[in-house]
Amino acid sequence: MARDNAVYACQACGAVHAKWAGQCSACNAWNTLVEEVSARPPGALAPTKGARRQGLAFETLEAETPEPPRIPTGIEEFDRVCGGGVVPGSAILLSGDPGVGKSTLLLQVTAQAALRGASVAYISGEEAIEQIRSRAGRMGLAQAPVKLAAETSLRDILEALKREHFDLVVVDSVQTLWSDALEAGPGSVAQVRACAGELVRLAKKRRTAVVLVGHVTKDGQVAGPRVVEHMVDAVLSFEGERGYPFRILRAGKNRFGATDEIGVFEMGDSGLREVRNPSALFLGEGGERAAGAAVFAGIEGSRPVLVEFQALVAPSAYGTPRRAVVGWDSGRLAMVLAVLEARCGFGFGDQDVYLNVAGGLRINEPAADLAAAAALVSSATDMPLPQGCVVFGEISLSGEIRAVGRAEARLREAQKLGFDQALSPPLTVKDKGVRTTSVNRLTEAVERISQNRY
Known part of the structure; x- marks a missing residue:
């Protein structure tokens, strides 16, 4: 007998179906439906009988809202694409092809932000701490006060981030994380959606800026469910043609800045170099x-x-x-x-x-x-x-x-x-x-x- 809380999620587009089928009706992909056990989101309360619920309190557009503060990272091209710096409590999704330089860019961003006095953590689920230290040494960033960790367990990551407050946290990558509350494997639609949701919720609650690294599919789209792109405040893509040293950081979505803004970098032996005059x-x-x-x-x-x-x-x-x-x-x-x-x-x-x-x-x-x-x-x-x-x-x-x-x-x-x-x-x-x-x-x-x- 099928369980009442069992659903079937498409691993290609993230659409949820009540029963299994050979083809997803949303994206027409074959053999992509995987059974998942639906559960109440962590922290959600069950309805209580007899409890009085408060109504919505509406406000007008006339109230003055101050501009959100910014955390300057020291990488001007990155700050330009983000809208002038990273906003505390914001969630950013960075995607790009394998080997384009996402980890190199974020290591430089975290190192420069830490040298400017920000409290920064770099959590990697793909590399060991020794590998990150070796790359930082080649780029001349070994003295930057960045807190490093190599972990894929979402529970351990959340507990560590709750014990110590950080201004900026980088998680590389969201596809490697797994939550023990779900039966699905790491990288599945359910795991990516749940892990991203928990990290975004932590960012809003603790006023910590979180940068999530996301893999891309063969056609250049962010891997995993599209709902992750709706969760975050900004979606950045790091692009580069093979055979060229140039890298383009482009904002496709940004709630705190302009969209379609670009930052130009040049890849070299010591990391990425900012290009102030891309026309030349x-x-x-x-x-x-x-x-x-x-x-x-x-x-x-x-x-x-x-x-x-x-x-x-x-x-x-x-x-x-x-x-x-x-x-x-x-x-x-x-x-x-x-x-x-x-x-x-x-x-x-x-x-x-x-x-x-x-x-x-x-x-x-x-x-x-x-x-x-x-x-x-x-x-x-x-x-x-x-x-x-x-x-x-x-x-x-x-x-x-x-x-x-x-x-x-x-x-x-x-x-x-x-x-x-x-x-x-x-x-x-x-x-x-x-x-x-x-x-x-x-x-x-x-x-x-x-x-x-x-």
Whole structure:
């Protein structure tokens, strides 16, 4: 006879089902339902007969609420992404591919915060204390007063954190923790959900900032149930392309700061180094610009960034032309190619098209449409763009060049790095240091590039 408190949780998406089935009805994954015993959350009280319950006390929006205090970690790029520092009592989930440098980043963050006077604890469920000490020695952080522990038992971790108060606690990683109140194994949906919930509850009660490290799946999503992302106050992702030393810290959710903010780091022998001017890093060395290259003036979060788009259009040696893109949306590339064919008379049906964003940065902004189109046209016509020219603008399906936001910040960043020309949609702001060439339609931009008129 089945137990009344038994449920079946999907190990892929976390959906809960009353009975077992071969396929999850929420995510359509097969053979992912595992039996779990549902239990009342720790600390929850059973309803008492005859007990009087207090009603809700509502408040208005007129009351003044002070800004939450911040704990500066000493790593400016990390503080920027968090919104100016770590808020006491907040819960942060940090995810990233294996080997990208999550543990290295958090060890540097905890060490610098401890050197600034914060009480910091680093709890690892994946490495021994000797390994952490060895890494800290290589990075020159061996003298930082960080409390270390290697433990996976949730009960022991909670008891230790209740005995001693910490300003910042790092748990690496949440998938290695296990609670003896559940029968499921470590890393299962039930364990991840329960352990994350207990740590978030401790953070709010003790006013301790908790950073949880989360693994990612093959498609780059945080492993485990999506409810964990809703529990925490901020979800940060640490990204990096193989073969590049650059690492991007990106905020996908932040209750105490801006979303889509980025911090740029460079991996070296002694750990991660902050990159204060990412535009100069992504552009590389100066020199004569080759055909097929266009510099895009973009915005990442609140920061203007210049990055180079590289395109190559070559005759296809096979029956089906190839389309390859790195660092940009392949669907967006297909749209730009279709507009160039339909509105500007270019034929890419027998051409291989390769598009690359230099430096390993991934661009998600629609304002990069015109820069990608300029690089493609430059490669197809073998006509390089001017050395000091930046490009930005959104392309509509009708071939119209649409205006984009924060044009003044884009031009200011371009001027700071020595660019004096801009190919863009019509602007309402004018920067005296950058001469703008306004285009209303893609055909005008193609004509100026192919005839070298700016």
